Amino acid sequence: MNHIEQNVKELLKIVPPHVTIVAVSKTHPSSAVEAAYHAGIRIFGENKVQELVSKATSVNVPAEWHMIGHLQTNKVKILLPHVSLIHSVDSLKLAKEINKEAQKLNKTIPCLLQVHIAQEETKFGFDENELFDFLENPDRNALTHLRICGLMGMATFTDNKQQIRNEFKRLKNLFDTIKRSFFQNDTYFKELSMGMTSDFEIAIEEGSTMIRVGSFIFGQRNYVNK
Ligand SMILES: *Cc1c(COP(=O)(O)O)cnc(C)c1O
Numbered sequence: 001m002n003h004i005e006q007n008v009k010e011l012l013k014i015v016p017p018h019v020t021i022v023a024v025s026k027t028h029p030s031s032a033v034e035a036a037y038h039a040g041i042r043i044f045g046e047n048k049v050q051e052l053v054s055k056a057t058s059v060n061v062p063a064e065w066h067m068i069g070h071l072q073t074n075k076v077k078i079l080l081p082h083v084s085l086i087h088s089v090d091s092l093k094l095a096k097e098i099n100k101e102a103q104k105l106n107k108t109i110p111c112l113l114q115v116h117i118a119q120e121e122t123k124f125g126f127d128e129n130e131l132f133d134f135l136e137n138p139d140r141n142a143l144t145h146l147r148i149c150g151l152m153g154m155a156t157f158t159d160n161k162q163q164i165r166n167e168f169k170r171l172k173n174l175f176d177t178i179k180r181s182f183f184q185n186d187t188y189f190k191e192l193s194m195g196m197t198s199d200f201e202i203a204i205e206e207g208s209t210m211i212r213v214g215s216f217i218f219g220q221r222n223y224v225n226k
Contacts, residue, residue, distance in 0.1 A: 004032060007217045008039035015211065019204055022066050022193075024214030026051060027221040030059045036217055037061040045087070045212050049075040056082040068152075068193075068212055070124045073097040080105055087152040087193050087212070090114045090125050092134055095143055102145035110149045112193055115174065117167045118156040125153065128174065135182050148183070150191030150209070151175050155199055164199050168206035175207070 008023075015021055022045040025033050033044055033055060046052035047069025056065045067079060067086045076097045079086075089095055089111045102109045113134070116125035126134060134140065153171045155164040175192050183189035195203025195211035203211060215221065 002035055003219065004035040004217060005039040007219075008036055008041055011213065011216055012040060014201070016204065019208060020191075020210040022068065022210060022212045023217050024068065024196075024212050025055065025218060026069075026214065028218045030055055032218050033059050033063060034061050037063055041217070043084075045214075049079045053078055053082050066212075077101045080107065080109060083109070085110045085112065085149065087112045088114045088124065089146075089148075092137060092139060095134075095146055096139070099143045099146045108145050108147050110147045110188070112150050112152040112191060113148060115151050115153045115171060117153040117171050119158075119163075120156060123154055131174070131178070135178065147188050149188050150193065151178070152193035154196070155194070155203075161202060165202050165206060168194055168199075168203050168208070172207040 011021065020043065021041060022043045023036050023041045024045040026047050043064045043066060045066040045068040046055065049067070049071070052065055052067060064084045065082050067083050067088060069088060071079070071086065071088050071094060073094055080101050086098065086109060089098065098109055098111065113131060114125035115131060116123055116127050151171065151174065155167040158164065171194055172192060179189055191209050192207055193210040193212065194208045197213050197216040200208070200211040200213055
């Protein structure tokens, strides 16, 4: 048994069944995706459109693909045929573009709204005010081919576990508030994508329904060849 299979078995022992695992395969080859698939993983995440499309069209297993990274409007068209969930919707402009291209494909695209919860300036996403502006914007009614299924967020990159926990708590509270205010009777709005290799156990304790785990499964990433 290779190390990817072992890692997946280990992960499946820790992660409760109500939490969806997204295996983040960025920088790793299609063969790694196939090994994880054979060990029981069904959903893979990529943060670059080109890499997602190239793997989605080359792997020899019927994997599902999630876009987890920042998405530029000019890449939406090539992404949509291959993606089953976009975690990283962070503007009305992007939402409109996804809606437009989805309409052409006669598809409805499930999406999460990315929220900026970390201290770092570098992370994408709506801040809380922008999120409410988006949700209250009447233009949103025209987004008939985009289905908002929940929220996504990334904690600060820090060793301070309490800070990470507090950020996840804040996101969970925001999720509950938004669910109550905007999606009360909407059965689709139910996903809270939070937690990566270094913090998924805290994220699950704080209410995550979907974790995005890369290095735990595939080992360290080597960016040298990219
Ligand atoms: C790379 C990445 C992950 C996974 O990171 P690991 O630390 O390898 O688990 C999760 N989410 C996003 C948005 C990423 O870009």
